[in-house]
Amino acid sequence: xxxxxxxxxxxxxxxxxxxxVLTYGVKLAAQIGTNAEAIVLGTVxxxxxxxxxxxxxxxxxxxxxxxxxxxxxxxxxxxxxxVAATNATVVVISHNTxxxxxxxxxxxxxxxxxxxxxxxxxxTSNGFVVKKSVFSGKAFANVNxxxxxxxxxxxxxxxxxxxxxxxxxxxxLNATVEAAKIxxxxxxxxxxxxxxxxxxxxxxxxxxxxxxxxxxxxEELAHELHAATACSRPVADADWRPHHEHVGQTxxxxxxxxxxxxxxxGAIQHLxxxxxxxxxxxxxxxxxxPFFKAADYGIVGDAFEVVPQLISEIKKLHNN
Amino acid sequence: xxxxxxxxxxxDTTSKIAFKDGNTKFDDAGVQWIINPSDEWNALVxxxxxxxxxxxxxxxxxxxxxxxxxxxxxxxxxxxxxxxxRVNADSSDSYFIASQxxxxxxxxxxxxxxxxxxxxxxxxxxxxxxxxxxxxxAYVSLATKFDLNGTVATIDREIEGGEETNEVSLxxxxxxxxxxxxxxIPNMRGIMAARTKPLKVVEPIAVDALTSLVxxxxxxxxxxxxxxAADNVAELVRLLHEEAKAI
Ligand SMILES: Cc1cc2nc3c(=O)[nH]c(=O)nc-3n(C[C@H](O)[C@H](O)[C@H](O)COP(=O)(O)OP(=O)(O)OC[C@H]3O[C@@H](n4cnc5c(N)ncnc54)[C@H](O)[C@@H]3O)c2cc1C
Ligand SMILES: Nc1ncnc2c1ncn2[C@@H]1O[C@H](COP(=O)(O)O)[C@@H](O)[C@H]1O
Numbered sequence: 124x125x126x127x128x129x130x131x132x133x134x135x136x137x138x139x140x141x142x143x144v145l146t147y148g149v150k151l152a153a154q155i156g157t158n159a160e161a162i163v164l165g166t167v168x169x170x171x172x173x174x175x176x177x178x179x180x181x182x183x184x185x186x187x188x189x190x191x192x193x194x195x196x197x198x199x200x201x202x203x204x205x206v207a208a209t210n211a212t213v214v215v216i217s218h219n220t221x222x223x224x225x226x227x228x229x230x231x232x233x234x235x236x237x238x239x240x241x242x243x244x245x246x247t248s249n250g251f252v253v254k255k256s257v258f259s260g261k262a263f264a265n266v267n268x269x270x271x272x273x274x275x276x277x278x279x280x281x282x283x284x285x286x287x288x289x290x291x292x293x294x295x296l297n298a299t300v301e302a303a304k305i306x307x308x309x310x311x312x313x314x315x316x317x318x319x320x321x322x323x324x325x326x327x328x329x330x331x332x333x334x335x336x337x338x339x340x341x342e343e344l345a346h347e348l349h350a351a352t353a354c355s356r357p358v359a360d361a362d363w364r365p366h367h368e369h370v371g372q373t374x375x376x377x378x379x380x381x382x383x384x385x386x387x388x389g390a391i392q393h394l395x396x397x398x399x400x401x402x403x404x405x406x407x408x409x410x411x412x413p414f415f416k417a418a419d420y421g422i423v424g425d426a427f428e429v430v431p432q433l434i435s436e437i438k439k440l441h442n443n
Numbered sequence: 444x445x446x447x448x449x450x451x452x453x454x455d456t457t458s459k460i461a462f463k464d465g466n467t468k469f470d471d472a473g474v475q476w477i478i479n480p481s482d483e484w485n486a487l488v489x490x491x492x493x494x495x496x497x498x499x500x501x502x503x504x505x506x507x508x509x510x511x512x513x514x515x516x517x518x519x520x521x522x523x524x525x526x527x528x529r530v531n532a533d534s535s536d537s538y539f540i541a542s543q544x545x546x547x548x549x550x551x552x553x554x555x556x557x558x559x560x561x562x563x564x565x566x567x568x569x570x571x572x573x574x575x576x577x578x579x580x581a582y583v584s585l586a587t588k589f590d591l592n593g594t595v596a597t598i599d600r601e602i603e604g605g606e607e608t609n610e611v612s613l614x615x616x617x618x619x620x621x622x623x624x625x626x627x628i629p630n631m632r633g634i635m636a637a638r639t640k641p642l643k644v645v646e647p648i649a650v651d652a653l654t655s656l657v658x659x660x661x662x663x664x665x666x667x668x669x670x671x672a673a674d675n676v677a678e679l680v681r682l683l684h685e686e687a688k689a690i
Binding site: 131133138140192193194195196199218219220221223224225226227228229230231232234235236237238239240250252255256257258259261262263264265266267268269270304305306307308309310311312313318319320321324348366367369372373374380381391392395401402404405415416417418419420421422423424425428429432433436437439440 | 454456457460462480481484535537538541563564565566567568569570571572573575576577580581582583584585597600601602603604605606607608609610611612618621622652653654655656657658659660661662665666668669670671672673676677679680682683684687689690
């Protein structure tokens with residue numbers, strides 16, 4: 124028996140969301156009295172034995188470069204064999220773009236029940252009940268998995284990462300890597316910035332900024348906080364900002380530790396993408412803006428006056 | 444060329460979320476049902492755009508649900524599509540739903556199966572992956588661009604921190620999100636025509652669900668916003684640092 128944790132990589136480096144699933148999988152293994160092992164696919168430049176810091180005893184590595192790109196079909200076959208090799212009863216995956224590509228496929232292959240978008244450890248006191256986010260963050264559902272093998276995909280930023288001293292043994296897993304059905308002809312990464320889906324802090328702005336020429340202060344604030352930048356939909360629609368920054372029901376759904384919304388009214392479709400954030404700060408000149416109802420902290424004021432002060436106060440904090 | 448578009452129904456985005464029957468059912472009193480946004484604006488509209496370019500394309504819609512789905516399916520048919528199939532079953536298990544879609548997909552030998560990126564009520568983002576595995580074809584998730592050249596699809600899809608261009612031979616299952624379709628269908632010009640389009644109701648195949656819904660719950664109420672005066676930004680920074688420990 125074991126809990127098998129899928130460790131995701133991008134461009135030969137372990138993704139941040141993987142540390143979260145590692146922590147989750149290790150806690151889950153302790154809860155059900157088994158050990159936690161990790162699986163890594165593709166060529167990776169990081170030291171895999173260091174994953175032991177998160178509590179896994181063994182790391183299985185399939186270093187085949189076909190696996191450097193996610194082809195759901197190829198990945199599924201490899202994971203199926205890894206599950207058999209490790210005698211896994213639970214597979215844990217991040218509900219990130221990779222998880223969304225592969226989790227259901229693995230579930231169908233193994234006839235293993237899947238809860239997609241889990242936010243907490245399962246309740247194993249009576250069955251195997253996993254809490255997941257539903258209604259775009261406005262509610263939770265408790266879902267029981269009845270099958271012998273269980274699959275959980277964990278919503279990014281919903282579990283606190285912990286680590287300690289430790290090293291894992293790294294073993295090569297000889298798994299069947301089938302020919303890819305998908306040919307990757309181009310990869311277009313937004314480089315040099317914090318990827319929005321993985322950011323701890325997100326600075327987001329809306330139509331209240333009046334025009335793209337005013338985004339300098341938003342970027343500066345984000346830079347000071349090591350944050351990613353985001354925007355409301357009309358801002359992306361008007362091409363003030365790139366489309367990949369658009370958050371909300373029709374854009375990206377994020378759950379950072381801190382979301383700072385500047386000049387955004389807080390329409391329900393916008394909130395649907397951000398209301399799983401731990402702490403929300405709203406800066407808006409209209410005290411009636413609906414966003415204040417969802418926020419934890421707020422300033423009723425003009426962004427053009429408040430944001431520069433915020434930047435200088437944060438600089439002060441960081442210089443102390 | 445045969446395309447199958449998966450259509451689900453969801454509560455309108457502005458609906459109040461509440462539950463009944465001991466928190467085991469969504470309380471739909473006063474709720475407006477809509478076509479799930481990414482099914483409508485991304486998957487279906489893209490399929491219609493393809494059909495506009497190539498009239499020989501056969502476009503079918505599929506829903507797995509009870510009779511309460513019919514108004515939504517008619518609405519989708521009014522946007523376009525040749526016929527709809529409803530598998531008469533109600534389930535909270537995505538694997539069950541996907542198995543029904545897969546059975547119809549296999550039977551109909553579709554070249555392209557489009558889903559939305561996720562249902563805004565269940566947020567599984569998983570039906571497409573299930574279907575692809577069940578009929579053993581390629582799966583491209585979270586597409587932001589989709590083009591067809593004969594029997595090869597060129598698809599941009601979201602990956603962490605960027606996008607990737609994929610080339611894949613049909614048949615393929617694709618989950619669609621923003622960007623995939625250019626135009627919006629301006630009005631319901633097809634309402635009358637939709638009434639006469641076939642809506643076939645078929646009975647489900649026998650499938651064991653892999654999961655079951657135990658209960659719903661609402662998040663604890665927020666404590667309410669703490670307002671800081673606009674001329675006291677230092678206080679906000681202090682609160683974020685000391686109280687919220689967020690910076
Ligand atoms: C089906 C559907 C899907 C949608 N999906 C999304 C989505 O995914 N994401 C999304 O964001 N929206 C989405 N929308 C749109 C959404 O309903 C809102 O229209 C949109 O979020 C509003 O953007 P905004 O807050 O930037 O602009 P506005 O609503 O124009 O708000 C601007 C705010 O800025 C404030 N302001 C103005 N000047 C200043 C100043 N100097 N200082 C401080 N504050 C100022 C104003 O008080 C106001 O509250 C969707 C809508 C529909 C119908
Ligand atoms: N009951 C259903 N009937 C038909 N298609 C569905 C159904 N449920 C979900 N889908 C499709 O699968 C996609 C993903 O759904 P989900 O996995 O629930 O997020 C949706 O956007 C729809 O296109």
